[in-house]
Amino acid sequence: MPILPCFPYLKEIHFPGKRNKGYNFPVFLFMSFQFVNRFRNMASDEMIKVVGDRFCVPYTMELLVKKKIQSFSNSHYDVFDTTGNILLQVNGGIWNLQKKRVMKDPAGLPVVTLREKEWQMHEGESRHCLCSVKRSGGFNIKSNLDVHLASPYKDAACDFRVTGSLASLSIKVRRGNSIIAEVTHSYTWGSYKGKECFKIKVYPEVDYAFIVALLVIIHENDNA
Numbered sequence: 001m002p003i004l005p006c007f008p009y010l011k012e013i014h015f016p017g018k019r020n021k022g023y024n025f026p027v028f029l030f031m032s033f034q035f036v037n038r039f040r041n042m043a044s045d046e047m048i049k050v051v052g053d054r055f056c057v058p059y060t061m062e063l064l065v066k067k068k069i070q071s072f073s074n075s076h077y078d079v080f081d082t083t084g085n086i087l088l089q090v091n092g093g094i095w096n097l098q099k100k101r102v103m104k105d106p107a108g109l110p111v112v113t114l115r116e117k118e119w120q121m122h123e124g125e126s127r128h129c130l131c132s133v134k135r136s137g138g139f140n141i142k143s144n145l146d147v148h149l150a151s152p153y154k155d156a157a158c159d160f161r162v163t164g165s166l167a168s169l170s171i172k173v174r175r176g177n178s179i180i181a182e183v184t185h186s187y188t189w190g191s192y193k194g195k196e197c198f199k200i201k202v203y204p205e206v207d208y209a210f211i212v213a214l215l216v217i218i219h220e221n222d223n224a
Helices: 032-044 189-193 208-222
Strands: 010-016 024-030 061-071 074-080 086-093 100-104 110-115 120-123 129-135 145-149 160-165 170-175 178-185 196-202
Touching: 061 208, 074 208, 086 110, 086 208, 100 208, 110 208, 129 208, 145 208, 160 208, 170 208, 178 208, 196 208
Parallel strands: none
Antiparallel strands: 010 024, 061 074, 061 196, 074 086, 086 100, 100 110, 110 120, 120 129, 129 145, 145 160, 160 170, 170 178, 178 196
């Protein structure tokens, strides 16, 4: 009996059948340990993309985010890699009745729009919702946020969770029990002038544009 190629860890073993006049009975031996190890490796290498797969890289990303208030009605975020190349920019008004932030790539093309209607991420400048972000448990705790990916099926469980706060100088983004990104924030004299600096560590194959968008939402919540 042939073994399907999609099951490389199944082996066929024939035992002579004593009671059936020499007929062979196929017995499949399941190589459980090898299969489990391979499954774990596949799970660990899974790409986590929300905004887009072009923002997922196979190595840990170290990002520097600089935020400044350009005027009484506008704030601006610049996102750099470790070599100083600008990767993303986020702009938006501060005093809008409905807060809106637009993230753009270095070419100035819209990547995602953040709207404060339960804080939603929309693809580019469209109304196509990627995910929604809200406070955990319905309590007035700004630091813990639940992220739900857009889906026609309503599920009480969140897809991602943000814990910590800028006030505690540490933020972690989790998927289940795994940390997929970390943010640190240091207060300086510039913080009192509207200039702030954040460091982000994004783990391999995680959408860094999504993580930056979460940082912007966290900052807006902490300053609401």
